[in-house]
Amino acid sequence: DAGVIQSPRHEVTEMGQEVTLRCKPISGHDYLFWYRQTMMRGLELLIYFNNNVPIDDSGMPEDRFSAKMPNASFSTLKIQPSEPRDSAVYFCASSLGVVAVEAFFGQGTRLTVV
């Protein structure tokens, strides 16, 4: 397996534009997580899915952020409209279960909003 695949690796966009980040989890993993990493706030859990269903989205910062998982092999994180403070590295991770199992992280998407 190629691991968790995220695209794009880098994204530069103007303030106000819509941004869509994509993630393909490891095949067979039933949990998918979206994290945001910044120097100030570290690694923050935004939302996670179990069997394509959102379980906890309490970490989603505001209504501008939305995440979907239409099937077991694909998830998106959308920011609309984007703002400069959204600039961060966004990681997707997947795991087999959520308790006492390791999470496998993708390479991340570095988002810069100018």
Add this chain to the structure above:
Amino acid sequence: GQQVMQIPQYQHVQEGEDFTTYCNSSTTLSNIQWYKQRPGGHPVFLIQLVKSGEVKKQKRLTFQFGEAKKNSSLHITATQTTDVGTYFCAGMSSNTGKLIFGQGTTLQVKP
């Protein structure tokens, strides 16, 4: 809400010196995981501790889980330049089942 605090934030050591990072949770954890992130990379799982007082070793790395399951530590003996990176603890809350990451400790090793 649940918080996982990690100290120190940064540590610079001379190659060959030891290094320790500490992790403390505001709530009891069901388990704790440790990850390493190389500069420009992504977090990579190192180990998981589940039992109270558990100690695990991976070569020069020693991981401990506190008796009360609210703290943990990672100790590296005789650091090498390959140990450079940020080490994160991640605690699984017994109540919520969510994995909460500490802020990480960034280790720099001078050759």
